[in-house]
Amino acid sequence: MPVSETEVHDLIRRSVRELAAEYDADYWREHIDQKRFPGSYWQDLADNGWLGVAIDEEYGGEGMGMHEMTIVIEELSRAGGQGGIIFILTPVFGGISIQRHGTDVQKREYLPEIVDGNCRFCMGLTEPNAGTNTLSIETTAERDGDEFVIHGEKTFISSVETADEMLLVARTSELDPSDPTRGGTLFLVSDPAERDAISLSTLDTAVPWFEEQYRVNIDGLRVHEDDILGTEDDGFRLMFDTLNTERIAGAASALGDGLRAVDLAVEYANDREVFGQPIGAHQSVQHPLAESYAKLLAARQITYSAAAKWDRGEDCSMETNAAKLLSSQFSTEAASQAIQTHGGNGFTKEYEVYDLWQNARVTETVPVSNEMAKNHIAEHHLGLPRSY
Amino acid sequence: MPVSETEVHDLIRRSVRELAAEYDADYWREHIDQKRFPGSYWQDLADNGWLGVAIDEEYGGEGMGMHEMTIVIEELSRAGGQGGIIFILTPVFGGISIQRHGTDVQKREYLPEIVDGNCRFCMGLTEPNAGTNTLSIETTAERDGDEFVIHGEKTFISSVETADEMLLVARTSELDPSDPTRGGTLFLVSDPAERDAISLSTLDTAVPWFEEQYRVNIDGLRVHEDDILGTEDDGFRLMFDTLNTERIAGAASALGDGLRAVDLAVEYANDREVFGQPIGAHQSVQHPLAESYAKLLAARQITYSAAAKWDRGEDCSMETNAAKLLSSQFSTEAASQAIQTHGGNGFTKEYEVYDLWQNARVTETVPVSNEMAKNHIAEHHLGLPRSY
Amino acid sequence: MYIPILFYVHMAQSAETSPGVSFGTDDETELILQSLEEFVEQEVKPIADDLGETLTNPRLGHEPNGRLTDEVLEARREVRRKSAEAGFYAMNMPEAVGGEDVSAVTWYRANKHLAKQDVPLASNVLAGPGGPKPLLAQAEGEQVERYLEPAMRAEKTTAFGQTEPGVGSDSPNMETRAERDGDEWVLNGQKQWITNAPYADFIQVFARTTPQEEAGRHGGITCFIVESDEYEIGSLNNAVGATGMQAEVHFDDVRLSDDRVLGSVDNAFYDAMSFLGLGRVEIGATAVGHAEWLLDEATNYANEREAFGEQIGQYQAISHKIARGRANALAADTVGLKCAWLLDQGEPAIAESSILKWFASNAFWEIADDVVQIHGANGLAEENPFMDRLHRARIQRVVEGTDEIQLNTIAKQYGVEM
């Protein structure tokens, strides 16, 4: 008898939770403090098939889709640490992009390595003068025979030093106002940190992550045309497709964080007694948690609906933007409320809720600000005039 | 080739929209002003099968479930007027209760009549001293042979004068603290307004509905034991089951109102020009609408998920309470924002948004206050102590 | 080098210091507030009691088109006249024109105090948009006797004709025009949402007299006094919560002599702007007064009503709504006092009065919503006043500059380049 979708999803949840339970707060704290990649966790994810959950079976993956990856990320994130957000660079940016847009050669080269946990990606997109507006990137790639020569500067780039590959976005043709999304190209750059034409400097950000953030200077980097992902000049369009999955995955991670904040706050509110009863008996403590929980479950449903649409190849940009906007907002609210529930203890490293709040807060600003998400919904889904 | 669920739902949406488009604002305004039941609309719903959408095919219904009824209610409500909320009394309280809990005789008697639009229900539940706490109702039914004699007072009861049946809740046994949900019984009372033992007085409420609200005095009403729905003393439990569908249906109606408010505000914001451009080009106008739209779509997903769980016979009380809480809150926000978008015109009868807001506002208080929904979530789903 | 503080303190103590901060109530204001309360009790309440339900039932007291019935209008007139006789009605106007010259602070407090009285018609005691305002104090020559003085005595009422259908918040773009023809002006145009228009004896109408290209965006606008037999009232603009109060007004080739110009030609928009602060102080005062009254009612209810065996005030979902409301009402009140004080110092208080308008209206709105919620289904019932207050609060966030326009003003005033 075939197992129903709901049952498969419940199974995924259970087994992901079991895996994550092996890695406690100390494990994550250690990796964050030392800015060290959580290698054993990563290998465990690979061994259990989760890195390849959305990669076709012929390349060793599980052959499922974004819907299932969303559940995996949400549960990992709800279990604590950085287990959810860790999916963004490799399984999403690397895996999804190559699965959807790579040549057969590229698929055979990269996908099995991603599945096995042997190939990690970083993403070279954001630039100092092109935060929100991707089309205004200034990094250029000029053709020289069958190679391209790349110059430019990228910023807020995570994990460059530990990455095996960088997915680099550069402009290969001038902006054509009549077809503005043309002219960008995606390049696969191996061992980016070891390239002479690439120099790195670390950036300080006030967020507890295990990854360094870098400013990346590219001066005369040569990349062969075979290492173009998709086709020349068509990179922006491919990127926008993948950015939907980045946002869905980001929403799943934020949701997991928010649900974890509620879980921890509920536990604390049941244990902590003041004025002769658990603080959770007070409505000023319990009502905001109940409301946050309801909101997170609603945001979760629309995130699943975005992922399911993406898997069916339908336009999912409304659901994706709603998921991005609401999951970041509701998770930040939930985490802030969890701090409030914990009183002074909410501000200490011992009770994780402050870290959750810091991580959730970031998602209101990156990968795109909530204001841009609203601009998108207003313009493209409500049909209001462009406001910016 | 079997039609997929998504396709069926799209079909339902389309045909419900077409039906509703026949009834314009004047039609509804007239019925509200004159407190007159919208008979032709009702018959049209019956003729197209919508009143029986969740009633089994053997009784003439469509044999679908709450999920589909939810879509019908949402779309009717989004199309304007009172077309969504009109479902609560008859297809939900009458239809769902009898379909689930009626005897074969009762099913054969009532369900085809509901499907055909010939039998309308009212609901005798709320009492002056038992608003939120159903178990504290004071209306009593005492057995006298094979009849029951009922005494008590009900309040905020809609549509008694136009109803063919009243579903009346009365206490048949004293409260037993060890089994508090025992002791209530549901009675089917025909032609309630014509009973000598029932006297009515109208209540004024500040909400634009086509129905009068009544205070109902019951003094020695005799009902035969065959007219018990379900079994004696088990009425509260049946009622709580049906109350879930009432809340799902109420959420669907609120969502439709909220979406309509966004639709109308978008239209106005595109048309109205001040300072040389449509007001919709200003972010202070468009961002709140975009956010409301995103929130409503998320609340809609969890409402569908509540309905689908109810249809599968699973426990849906978390999703139902979240749907109730969020749809009322988000719809009221959306409608208030739609007023704001309309400026002074938002306060006039001509632009419907004020009515939408008034209707949405009610849903934060009835059928149960949002505070009680939060109490329920906190206690039963987060496992926090009872706070009231 | 900085000079040690001791030096300053001792220097300051020996000198005459300018006044610092005070939130006191001076004796004059104290007496006025007390006297107002007695006036409402002894003079207004009997009139309201006579009319009874007519004043509170939405299906009574209005014609089908929304217009107030003659008996209601007469009651309002009587309240105004008695108040004028007693010296309250326009007591903020200069003594030279028959007012008492009370400070803006006192006027703020008086307006707030009246909004806290649970007596219908009390809102007619102090001159609202239908009464004499500083703009009218510019009256000269025969205008004084014909318009200003009867308005001060509440024998006549007026209205401000500014808002137009096409332009809304962008009022300098008005289409109403007055053109010179011989030694007369010819006025054409249409206004809407004009408060008191259906009942006014004359309207102070704003019209463009010189094109924007010549006079600039805010120049070129003149205020004309137009009498009730010279214009047509169009449809009533019935806002829910203010039925019968506003209407459209049509001006069709109205010929006006120069003595109908109020103030100076082309300058009315600047004149009006300089009195904007006062209007916002009145709105703020009313919002705070209503809010405090609602919170008192909610507190009583919370202490009386029982659910699940406890007074509902025991539940934080109830008591914290009241507490947040108290905090916001107090904050709005202190902002109101600051605005009024600034006006008394001769400051325009542009930023502050926009802040008051936005903050107090939103506080009132949230409090009214919470107080409905605290009362449960009783909060929704028409026989209770809570939905009515919620309607009024909702209106406040739109009229006299929407929330969004206030925020634009605040941002600009604080240096955001927009």
Place this chain on the structure above:
Amino acid sequence: MYIPILFYVHMAQSAETSPGVSFGTDDETELILQSLEEFVEQEVKPIADDLGETLTNPRLGHEPNGRLTDEVLEARREVRRKSAEAGFYAMNMPEAVGGEDVSAVTWYRANKHLAKQDVPLASNVLAGPGGPKPLLAQAEGEQVERYLEPAMRAEKTTAFGQTEPGVGSDSPNMETRAERDGDEWVLNGQKQWITNAPYADFIQVFARTTPQEEAGRHGGITCFIVESDEYEIGSLNNAVGATGMQAEVHFDDVRLSDDRVLGSVDNAFYDAMSFLGLGRVEIGATAVGHAEWLLDEATNYANEREAFGEQIGQYQAISHKIARGRANALAADTVGLKCAWLLDQGEPAIAESSILKWFASNAFWEIADDVVQIHGANGLAEENPFMDRLHRARIQRVVEGTDEIQLNTIAKQYGVEM
């Protein structure tokens, strides 16, 4: 019958009136604020500049356990001592004990003004929780010379030992006890979240000396002065945003003679409650100062930063955040002035200071969040101060009575029976 208003107005004008409303700044305060600014520029900034990044980089300036490094502690000490010499440090204390007796209004304004200075260490200029407060002014006999005077001169710092692990907001239920043994007291117990505890020369410790059953919930608590060699510092309580500032303190059979009792036996909780308002006025002042500074920064950024070819201040999603922030900051400021004025009148201002604490902290919090958002990724970057301010704002909503406790107090003070 009511008496016409004219009578009152004329009567009032002839009498001496009590002071009405004023939002002025008296000369003394004006001079103090100006002088403070010069002091920061000329005395504090050079010290801060010497330390440079040590004061702002979270990986510098602290030992691994969070404790401030000696060089930072010495810099803070130097700022305090210079401020005391200049007469600022504890200028709100009575002249009799070496203060300047400046009003609560002036103290409020000075605290707010300092919070607006973008100079690290400026927060040490005015006596915070480590400095002398009215509770310490109760010092008698040898306590004056040994504790009060050195604290006034900033030669010694102190702390308040009240909060305990087990009881949180429910502090009358404290477990720390002092028992009589001969003519000494024996103190046992544990405190946590004690600000300045790691660095204090002595702590003012609250301990139960008579059981609740005998003395009532708020009675029976005595304040003891305990010197640093008499207690043990436990773990530091490192709150994110206030690393190194708080710690646990353990009292293990500390024997104290009667001359260590501050104030009178069994009465300390009442004493402390009567000074609560002052602490909340300081928190409010700091919140408003930070908020105004953040809004200034955001305004500059909005006017400079471009996106999609426009200054971002052109977008209402940006400018309206600033405008709402301005409105809430102004409202918080007026509430702060009202509280301070009430304290100057000798009022306890219980409701008002809870309102200030709640309102100002929440305004600061929302403004800090919006200002991070306005700066985009730059708002998140550690080298900018915005996340640091957001952390501080977050702390404010918990310390010195959480939001929820403030709302309980407000509701009760306004008559909700809870």
